[in-house]
Amino acid sequence: MKRTSKNQDCLGPYFEALHSAWGPQHWWPARTPFEVIVGAYLTQNTSWKNVEMALAHLRRAGLLSLRGIRDVSLTRLEAAIRPAGYFRQKAARLKMFVAFVDQRYHGSLERMFGQPTQRLRQELLALNGVGPETADSILLYAGQHPVFVVDAYTRRILERHGIAAASLPYEEVQSLCESGLAATPHTAPGRSNHPTAHRPSPMSRAQRSPLAQIYNDMHGLIVNVGKHYCLKSKPQCEQCPLQKFLPRVRA
Ligand code: SF4
Known part of the structure; x- marks a missing residue:
């Protein structure tokens, strides 16, 4: 074809x-760009209903921010996102994303989303657990990039x-x-x-x-x-x- x-x-x-x-x-149903990003990671291989439960746990625990994910222990993060499945893998990947924003953009999502679309897309794709659909969801729904x-x-x-x-x-x-x-x-x-x-x-x-x-x-x-x-x-x-x-x- x-x-x-x-x-x-x-x-x-x-x-x-x-x-x-x-x-x-x-x-995307979210209050902040960071919540969109977390949702884009969590929604892999699970239903949105499960993601909502995990997001609610994170919100209640005050962890739905760069700082929250940065400071929380891996074990506590795993427990909070457990309803979303693959919780160990997803918790580690969220930690890696925050470390990436910290190292490359001094902890600023605004600075990160200020990059040209294709450059940022390549950087996101280089992160563990970020395929094209997740990278583009982050770019479009969290960063308002036209992809x-x-x-x-x-x-x-x-x-x-x-x-x-x-x-x-x-x-x-x-x-x-x-x-x-x-x-x-x-x-x-x-x-x-x-x-x-x-x-x-x-x-x-x-x-x-x-x-x-x-x-x-x-x-x-x-x-x-x-x-x-x-x-x-x-x-x-x-x-x-x-x-x-x-x-x-x-x-
Ligand atoms: S998109 Fe709608 S019309 Fe097209 S094949 Fe699917 S169900 Fe049928």
Whole structure:
């Protein structure tokens, strides 16, 4: 399956169809950039419900800050994030992230996010436990950098619509999505019509460029499509707002 400019161009209409059906999704549900980062680490290989429990423990214990994670013992951190699974590995990785910010950016997330996007992306990717999806989630949702987050739902939808093969490398899918959404007109924030959209939060309301806003909303909308309609075994195309874009099967 090849990428074509026609394929890329269709992503703008996908965004418009989803956004007009469901409105903004208010990602990411967090109060601070650091909370987004911790959530991006914790959400690996577990459900968001479990992440919320771990975040609540951290918040109650006053650990949801660079300083909190820096000063707490590894054992206490492991116990606090236990509900998120792989807690030993994740606790060690959170400690490593804080050490990275301390060493490279004198403990300042603001300074870190002030770096050019691609340079910071490479630095994040060099950290233990940070793959492209986590790095891009941190860049987009904590730092407001305009990068598109590709996840398994994005890949499934693009493959089922004949836009990109499942085996296409991450960065190629990302660049296809970014160029497909580049000309999309910015939609004003409105009311969400989807029952599982997040509630507005300080981070969902943060200042960002129009392009970062589109990437922010599009990823949230895609997650809803993947969770509720584009199911792995049995897609529910009849109810899906993207049904009109399905390629016609020739008889
Ligand atoms: S559920 Fe059907 S229409 Fe919706 S994205 Fe998946 S394949 Fe497309």
